[in-house]
Amino acid sequence: MGVSINVSSVDKVYSPAGGHDIGVLDRLSVAFASGSITGIIGPSGSGKSTLLHIIGTLETPTAGTVTYDGAASPTSEKDLAAFRRDHIGFVFQQHHLIPHLTVLENVLVPQLAGKGKRLSTDAVSRANGLLERVGLAERTSHKPSELSGGECQRVAVVRALLQNPDIVLADEPTGALDAATAGALLDLLLELQKDDGFTLIVVTHTPEIAARLGRIVRLDAGKLVEVNG
Ligand SMILES: Nc1ncnc2c1ncn2[C@@H]1O[C@H](COP(=O)(O)OP(=O)(O)OP(=O)(O)O)[C@@H](O)[C@H]1O
Numbered sequence: 346m347g348v349s350i351n352v353s354s355v356d357k358v359y360s361p362a363g364g365h366d367i368g369v370l371d372r373l374s375v376a377f378a379s380g381s382i383t384g385i386i387g388p389s390g391s392g393k394s395t396l397l398h399i400i401g402t403l404e405t406p407t408a409g410t411v412t413y414d415g416a417a418s419p420t421s422e423k424d425l426a427a428f429r430r431d432h433i434g435f436v437f438q439q440h441h442l443i444p445h446l447t448v449l450e451n452v453l454v455p456q457l458a459g460k461g462k463r464l465s466t467d468a469v470s471r472a473n474g475l476l477e478r479v480g481l482a483e484r485t486s487h488k489p490s491e492l493s494g495g496e497c498q499r500v501a502v503v504r505a506l507l508q509n510p511d512i513v514l515a516d517e518p519t520g521a522l523d524a525a526t527a528g529a530l531l532d533l534l535l536e537l538q539k540d541d542g543f544t545l546i547v548v549t550h551t552p553e554i555a556a557r558l559g560r561i562v563r564l565d566a567g568k569l570v571e572v573n574g
């Protein structure tokens with residue numbers, strides 16, 4: 346599966362209390378086809394994370410719209426949380442695993458986010474299956490401190506994929522890794538994308554990573570330009 350994403354004339358202006366407005370995105374429009382793979386590059390501070398957060402409904406645009414297969418995201422906080430949980434997987438630069446939970450528990454955290462939710466045996470078996478797929482079957486009861494950085498990022502990828510998302514948004518997922526480990530994590534993301542067909546958007550500073558993503562767009566001065574594609 347996968348959904349198409351259409352970002353249309355999006356502005357983002359931050360208005361910090363007592364400070365000057367910061368215009369980050371300027372009538373930005375871009376479309377991502379269902380099941381496509383796109384790399385976003387651009388200088389630090391150009392708004393890459395902001396754009397990813399807007400697509401992921403973690404932030405709202407100041408103006409403009411984002412649609413998913415032609416429909417807007419829900420507006421109420423409750424429906425929005427469900428929308429995010431059911432359709433979108435995030436992988437961040439730092440894995441944000443919870444230190445005192447095991448690998449398996451960390452992966453299942455999003456399942457427990459809904460109030461009074463109980464874990465389904467389905468979720469547990471999917472978590473175990475995915476952990477096996479990323480080569481961590483033997484490590485499910487370990488704590489993050491017992492894993493390498495690359496292994497922690499693989500756990501974060503499994504956590505993002507647990508709900509079978511239609512969209513996976515990765516914000517410099519290999520930023521904290523050495524070149525070889527970064528390459529292996531990208532291999533994994535691309536392999537999972539090929540199998541599951543989700544729409545994948547990866548923000549990266551690393552030319553070697555961007556070069557493997559097919560389509561690359563560059564964010565600069567609030568606008569996106571195609572680099573190739
Ligand atoms: N909550 C906020 N309030 C005010 N300004 C913000 C906020 N979040 C981001 N900004 C500003 O918006 C601009 C874009 O930030 P963003 O994090 O999207 O950049 P980025 O391209 O992801 O940079 P990097 O490559 O360093 O991660 C920056 O100037 C940043 O300081």
Ligand SMILES: [Mg+2]
Pocket residue numbers: 393394395516
């Ligand atoms: Mg960023």
